[in-house]
Amino acid sequence: AFSLSLVRHQRLEPEAIWEIKTQTLKNSGLLTLHRGGNGFDSLGGLSSLKAFTRRALLRTDSDRSVRARGVMLLSPPGCGKSEFCKCLGTEVGRPVLTLDVGSLLGSLVGQSEERTREALRTIDAMAPCVLMIDEVEKAFSGASGSANDSGVSSRMMGTFLTWLNDHESDVFVVCTANDVKRLPPEFSRAERFDGVFFLDLPGRTQKDEIWRLYRNQFGIATDESTPEDDQWTGAEIKSCCRLAALLDVSLIEASKNVVPVAKTSSESIGRLRQWANGRCLSSDHSGLFRASSGSSSKRRRTRSDPSNN
Known part of the structure; x- marks a missing residue:
């Protein structure tokens, strides 16, 4: 990287080093890198989530004895979870690494587990950074043992949970999910994440x-x-x-x-709201998320009204 920078610019430039890092990550096939782009100003709503993560990460930069761990984001599809992760990296000046768990799976015995450990070592080496795992409930869908994969998913999940609990590197983990019931309860326990937020349909x-x-x-x-x-x-x-x-x-x-997803998947969104009610933090205001009883009763009346058939 230094040689490339000297040849191209006759001095050491950070961009040359980032170019080598980006190529290395791309060649590994385990992680992708996002840098720059838009900040929180380009993302509407989510005021409480923005304030929480910005304060946690900026405090981490000033006080190394206390490190932010990350957040879990639950919501219906299309509510801005992935875009928030990219904007967060720009807002706090950190690169965003995306881990595709599917790319870790290998055909040889033990290969998937080794790729998982290699990806986690790379993430530690890239610190300080933001790590995004999108739709994590699908990523570890076989961890419950229902899938016929000889326990590979369970071992990968165990390796990731151990790292999530014990890692000392300055990595802020953002996991997103659309169906929390497919995740084991130990995934979101205290000290693995700083908060579990629910992103409802925007008001x-x-x-x-x-x-x-x-x-x-x-x-x-x-x-x-x-x-x-x-x-x-x-x-x-x-x-x-x-x-x-x-x-x-x-x-x-x-x-x-x-066609709004609230119409195509109204039942699943209703179940997700019910689960999040009183269990998750609200992304738009401080405190716990509370489902609106008025909107729920309105949806029930709409479904039972014969004139709507």
């Missing part, structure tokens, strides 16, 4: 902020009418704005091509 204030962000990104006029966005996620708002720009149509016309 009116958060939606207005998200609409503003994506209008600016895709060059849509601020006075153009927005469609009915009840139960929409941030991903669906972005999709509507992108389609409007792509097809050169109005937002209302583009919305006809968007």
Whole structure:
């Protein structure tokens, strides 16, 4: 890296070192690296989660005796979990490593476990950094023993949990999940994560902020009418704005091509809300997440009303 920097720039440049690191990670096939990009200003809502993680990581930089461990994020699909991880790295000046557990699986006996240990050693060497494991319940789906994999998933899960509990490196772990019931209870116990947050569908204030962000990104006029966005996620708002720009149509016309996940998976989202009620921290305000009883009763009335059939 030093030789490359001297040849290209006649001096030592950090970018040359980062280029070598990025190539090394890519060649290993175990991890991917994300650097730079947008900060929290490009992400609507999640005010409590943003404040919690920013304060934890910036305090870690000033006080080495206390290290932040990470957070677990639960939510329906499309509520901004993955985008939050990337923005977090930019906000606190750390690279974001993404671990694809599927890439760790090998065909030879013991190969999967060795790849897991190698990936964790690489993550330790990259500290300080942010580690993202997306949809972790699918990554370790065979850990319960239901899958016929001779216990490989269980051993990989055990190795990861031991590292999560004992590692001394300055790695902030962000695990995301859409179905918490598929995770073993020991995964989210105290001292493995600093907090377990629930990211609900955005409210009116958060939606207005998200609409503003994506209008600016895709060059849509601020006075153009927005469609009915009840139960929409941030991903669906972005999709509507992108389609409007792509097809050169109005937002209302583009919305006809968007089917909210709250309609296609309403039952699973309802179960997830019920599980998170009183068990998880809210991502939008301080304290525990509390499911709205009014919205639940409204959904029940809608399903039982014969006029809606």
